[in-house]
Amino acid sequence: MTTDFATAPRRLENMDDLVSLCARRGFIFPSSEIYGGINGFWDYGPLGVELKQNLKACWWQRMVRERDDVVGLDSSIICHPRTWEASGHTEHFSDPMVDCRACKKRFRADQLDDIGSCSAREGSSEHDLTEPRNFNLMLRTSIGASEDAASLAYLRAETCQPIFNDFKRVRETARQKIPFGIAQIGKAFRNEINPRNFTFRSREFEQAEMEFFCHPREREKWFSHWLEERLCFHRELGLDDEYLRTRRHEEGELAHYAKQAVDVEYRFPFGWQEIEGIHDRGDWDLRRHSEYSGKDLGVTDPETKEHFFPMVVETSVGVDRTCLAVLCHAYTVETFEGGDERTVMRFHPALAPLKAAVLPLSKKLAQPARKLHLELRRHWNVFYDESGNIGRRYRRQDEVGTPFCLTYDFDSEDDRKVTVRHRDSMSQHRIAIDAVVDYLREQLENSG
Amino acid sequence: MTTDFATAPRRLENMDDLVSLCARRGFIFPSSEIYGGINGFWDYGPLGVELKQNLKACWWQRMVRERDDVVGLDSSIICHPRTWEASGHTEHFSDPMVDCRACKKRFRADQLDDIGSCSAREGSSEHDLTEPRNFNLMLRTSIGASEDAASLAYLRAETCQPIFNDFKRVRETARQKIPFGIAQIGKAFRNEINPRNFTFRSREFEQAEMEFFCHPREREKWFSHWLEERLCFHRELGLDDEYLRTRRHEEGELAHYAKQAVDVEYRFPFGWQEIEGIHDRGDWDLRRHSEYSGKDLGVTDPETKEHFFPMVVETSVGVDRTCLAVLCHAYTVETFEGGDERTVMRFHPALAPLKAAVLPLSKKLAQPARKLHLELRRHWNVFYDESGNIGRRYRRQDEVGTPFCLTYDFDSEDDRKVTVRHRDSMSQHRIAIDAVVDYLREQLENSG
Numbered sequence: 001m002t003t004d005f006a007t008a009p010r011r012l013e014n015m016d017d018l019v020s021l022c023a024r025r026g027f028i029f030p031s032s033e034i035y036g037g038i039n040g041f042w043d044y045g046p047l048g049v050e051l052k053q054n055l056k057a058c059w060w061q062r063m064v065r066e067r068d069d070v071v072g073l074d075s076s077i078i079c080h081p082r083t084w085e086a087s088g089h090t091e092h093f094s095d096p097m098v099d100c101r102a103c104k105k106r107f108r109a110d111q112l113d114d115i116g117s118c119s120a121r122e123g124s125s126e127h128d129l130t131e132p133r134n135f136n137l138m139l140r141t142s143i144g145a146s147e148d149a150a151s152l153a154y155l156r157a158e159t160c161q162p163i164f165n166d167f168k169r170v171r172e173t174a175r176q177k178i179p180f181g182i183a184q185i186g187k188a189f190r191n192e193i194n195p196r197n198f199t200f201r202s203r204e205f206e207q208a209e210m211e212f213f214c215h216p217r218e219r220e221k222w223f224s225h226w227l228e229e230r231l232c233f234h235r236e237l238g239l240d241d242e243y244l245r246t247r248r249h250e251e252g253e254l255a256h257y258a259k260q261a262v263d264v265e266y267r268f269p270f271g272w273q274e275i276e277g278i279h280d281r282g283d284w285d286l287r288r289h290s291e292y293s294g295k296d297l298g299v300t301d302p303e304t305k306e307h308f309f310p311m312v313v314e315t316s317v318g319v320d321r322t323c324l325a326v327l328c329h330a331y332t333v334e335t336f337e338g339g340d341e342r343t344v345m346r347f348h349p350a351l352a353p354l355k356a357a358v359l360p361l362s363k364k365l366a367q368p369a370r371k372l373h374l375e376l377r378r379h380w381n382v383f384y385d386e387s388g389n390i391g392r393r394y395r396r397q398d399e400v401g402t403p404f405c406l407t408y409d410f411d412s413e414d415d416r417k418v419t420v421r422h423r424d425s426m427s428q429h430r431i432a433i434d435a436v437v438d439y440l441r442e443q444l445e446n447s448g
Numbered sequence: 449m450t451t452d453f454a455t456a457p458r459r460l461e462n463m464d465d466l467v468s469l470c471a472r473r474g475f476i477f478p479s480s481e482i483y484g485g486i487n488g489f490w491d492y493g494p495l496g497v498e499l500k501q502n503l504k505a506c507w508w509q510r511m512v513r514e515r516d517d518v519v520g521l522d523s524s525i526i527c528h529p530r531t532w533e534a535s536g537h538t539e540h541f542s543d544p545m546v547d548c549r550a551c552k553k554r555f556r557a558d559q560l561d562d563i564g565s566c567s568a569r570e571g572s573s574e575h576d577l578t579e580p581r582n583f584n585l586m587l588r589t590s591i592g593a594s595e596d597a598a599s600l601a602y603l604r605a606e607t608c609q610p611i612f613n614d615f616k617r618v619r620e621t622a623r624q625k626i627p628f629g630i631a632q633i634g635k636a637f638r639n640e641i642n643p644r645n646f647t648f649r650s651r652e653f654e655q656a657e658m659e660f661f662c663h664p665r666e667r668e669k670w671f672s673h674w675l676e677e678r679l680c681f682h683r684e685l686g687l688d689d690e691y692l693r694t695r696r697h698e699e700g701e702l703a704h705y706a707k708q709a710v711d712v713e714y715r716f717p718f719g720w721q722e723i724e725g726i727h728d729r730g731d732w733d734l735r736r737h738s739e740y741s742g743k744d745l746g747v748t749d750p751e752t753k754e755h756f757f758p759m760v761v762e763t764s765v766g767v768d769r770t771c772l773a774v775l776c777h778a779y780t781v782e783t784f785e786g787g788d789e790r791t792v793m794r795f796h797p798a799l800a801p802l803k804a805a806v807l808p809l810s811k812k813l814a815q816p817a818r819k820l821h822l823e824l825r826r827h828w829n830v831f832y833d834e835s836g837n838i839g840r841r842y843r844r845q846d847e848v849g850t851p852f853c854l855t856y857d858f859d860s861e862d863d864r865k866v867t868v869r870h871r872d873s874m875s876q877h878r879i880a881i882d883a884v885v886d887y888l889r890e891q892l893e894n895s896g
Contacts (some may be wrong), residue, residue, distance in 0.1 A: 001518060004750070022619075023621075024619030024621065025621055026617070026618060026622055029614075029617055031523060031527050031528070031613075032523040032527045032528030032530075032613050033612055033613070033614070033617060034532045034611070034616070034737065034741035034743040034745075035528035035531065035613070035740075035741050036528070037528070038524075038526070038528045038591075039525060039591075039592070041524040041526055041527065042524060043522065043523040043524060043610065043614055044521070044522040044523070045614070045617070045618055046519035046520050046521065046618065046621070046622045047619055048522065049520040049521060049522040049632075050520065052522065059711060059773065065825060066825055066826070068832060071474075071493075071494035072494050072497040072498065073492070073493060073494065073497060074491065074492040074496065074497040074500065075479060075491040075492070075650060076479040076486075076489040076490060076491060076652045077487055078479075078485070078486070078637075078651070078652055079479050079480045079486060079489065079842050080479070080480030080485070080486045081775070082483045083480060083483065092743060093667075137587045139590075139591065140590070141587045141588060141589045141603065142488075142587075142588070143486075143587065143651060144487070144639070144641075145853055153486070154789035155589065155603075160480070163489065164478070165479075165480050165481070165482055165483070166477075166481070166491055168482070169471075169474070169477055169493070170494065170558075171575075172475060173471075173472065173473055173474030173477075173493055173494070174474055174494045176491070184497075187525060189526075191591055191592070193592075203526070203591060204524045204526055221574070276564060279621070291764070292769065293482035293484040297482075310642065318567065347685050377513060377514055378514070379564070381513050384516060419483060421620055436560075447868060
């Protein structure tokens with residue numbers, strides 16, 4: 001079946017269109033909206049939470065459950081403050097900031113283009129900037145009954161440091177030998193001065209990180225393996241090559257601990273930006289935590305008896321950033337002959353918040369349609385909608401990216417079939433009600 | 449098949465036995481262990497993270513995906529600080545504390561039995577207590593570039609308040625009408641003075657909360673519905689009636705906002721303790737957030753045109769507490785004729801971190817056994833183990849609660865069958881390799 005478009009389908013060009021769809025359909029909206037929001041914090045609504053869960057589940061399945069050599073972890077957000085001394089964060093994790101003596105605002109010294117957005121610009125005062133000073137990006141809190149220095153603690157700035165803390169315990173309890181990896185998904189916090197680009201740069205965000213520990217002579221091999229593997233992952237989620245690239249960090253750009261680093265970048269409407277980093281962290285972290293804790297985090301080769309610190313190859317996904325890339329990539333507007341438009345979110349079926357929608361053609365058919373809905377819901381997140389004309393209901397599902405609509409009509413009672421409508425092609429065909437579970441299972445499982 | 453026990457199976461009596469198993473097998477251990485730990489914070493290891501994920505997935509499936517009238521949310525941990533003024537937390541969320549002028553320590557005034565654990569007791573000084581003062585339990589931080597009062601923020605003390613913040617947005621975007629609910633799973637933080645009982649009372653913990661919004665005339669009905677529903681849930685996870693009870697709060701015990709409250713309690717080795725609360729919060733939260741935000745969070749009855757604040761029935765699961773109850777409940781030690789013992793974690797199959805283990809009888813059979821393992825791993829978390837004698841490997845799986853062991857032996861090549869060993873009964877039978885996926889699917893799906 002061919003569809004007659006008046007013009008080529010349009011992709012997302014203006015982020016405002018996506019921000020608006022996300023708020024309107026309950027994917028993502030500002031945290032604490034009723035209080036005017038809080039800069040750099042976002043809430044995932046009923047559809048957003050499913051999309052994000054699906055993305056995390058794909059990552060976990062691929063990175064942990066399908067591998068013998070990677071195990072999972074879920075560590076606390078607040079850990080011992082010595083962790084961040086050992087990692088170098090208390091000393092180095094800062095941005096250079098300048099204050100404006102005239103407007104009293106603070107800006108990143110390396111992003112002075114932001115200064116254009118400052119309201120003082122419109123007034124009479126001209127900026128009068130101080131010399132840059134370092135401003136630590138970790139969020140601090142205190143725990144325990146008193147608020148002295150002993151009770152100071154940090155919200156983790158990255159999920160990988162607790163992995164290093166737990167390296168020995170996990171290796172021993174999981175009976176792993178190097179090479180092997182430890183993976184975790186969880187929240188991290190950074191006091192970004194200028195949160196921007198929707199959820200791209202926020203103060204509270206989720207990471208999916210994996211630290212892979214290997215012998216020094218194998219680090220190059222594993223770095224290449226993981227870079228290839230991670231690119232594959234993003235491609236399989238539907239981000240195609242035209243929108244995906246790698247960018248190798250140059251010498252001067254590398255973090256103090258890094259031996260080499262490659263970013264996986266997605267072409268957002270606001271430019272090419274990192275959604276994942278693959279880093280060769282060397283033995284920096286294990287060496288430092290050994291030094292600061294007094295515990296030996298080295299390993300001994302059972303054959304050569306050589307004792308050494310494993311090298312670490314890290315893969316670090318920004319979960320919110322990848323969600324945002326997936327949302328940007330899915331967004332499509334089609335214009336038909338006659339001028340009608342539809343907005344369709346072309347999510348990969350594995351990521352789609354709703355896998356199917358059951359739509360009775362008339363409210364009179366609600367009872368049997370609900371029966372089908374009940375059965376499907378045991379397996380997948382399936383929506384039921386009986387309100388409005390069928391065309392409008394299709395459009396509602398297109399706009400939230402539901403891959404399959406199942407329409408129960410007046411013939412269904414007789415032929416025991418429903419109409420399956422495909423989101424992207426809008427093609428329709430009838431299948432037996434008894435075969436719907438198997439049909440969806442095949443479509444959803446083989447879509448990867 | 450009957451098993452000959454020398455004595456009746458023993459259940460968990462001493463928490464130390466569980467703490468030790470959890471550390472040894474990588475379920476749960478102290479956060480930042482290499483730095484001496486941090487009081488009230490715990491990490492979930494490779495098996496613990498799977499157990500917890502499975503528990504959360506069961507809750508989400510039951511509470512969100514299988515219901516038309518409940519939708520999901522994932523809000524930020526840090527929200528606008530006005531949220532906590534409206535909720536009453538900045539004013540009321542505190543414990544009465546006393547300081548000892550002699551030993552300089554601080555204690556909860558309502559838990560002075562703790563004072564016995566104080567080291568000063570062993571010295572010469574006698575306690576000299578101040579009058580009780582209130583100590584707020586919320587963790588504070590500051591966001592933005594400056595650290596003035598305007599930048600003060602809190603880590604959420606419960607996951608429900610952001611649900612109230614987002615009530616209007618979610619109701620409108622999800623096109624819901626009351627009665628309906630909003631559910632979310634996430635971290636919350638409380639500065640407990642005396643974290644205790646393993647993970648039971650900790651400073652960072654996970655909640656699974658659902659706020660159900662209904663008409664005032666239906667609140668009693670919904671309270672009963674949810675109490676029944678939630679009890680069912682815990683029973684279906686395998687917590688049996690001897691270990692489960694409800695306890696209704698008496699008048700004087702009720703929180704300031706609560707109209708009625710019932711705790712679901714589990715009989716831990718350290719006594720009956722709450723794992724979930726079902727609360728009638730009335731219209732306190734929506735009314736207060738309306739007042740503090742200036743936004744009308746009331747709803748209008750489309751028929752009567754009556755405008756009112758919905759009443760809220762809350763179900764609030766402590767995820768870590770319920771995990772702990774599941775761990776306590778599963779723990780069993782059996783002594784056989786002859787004195788041999790086995791420790792077996794009798795997890796419900798839906799919660800078990802590993803669903804099956806594939807064990808080649810000899811390393812020579814590794815290749816075909818791995819092939820089976822690869823296939824099963826596409827569907828479930830399945831372990832592969834070829835090291836040690838088969839009896840020891842069974843025991844290792846018993847101790848982490850794997851419901852099925854699949855042994856590939858020298859006959860398997862000829863008859864294309866493997867031996868299935870059941871964790872609890874230790875009974876064994878052979879099934880066709882081609883039928884293993886269907887067999888496990890049936891066993892795992894019908895175990896609920």
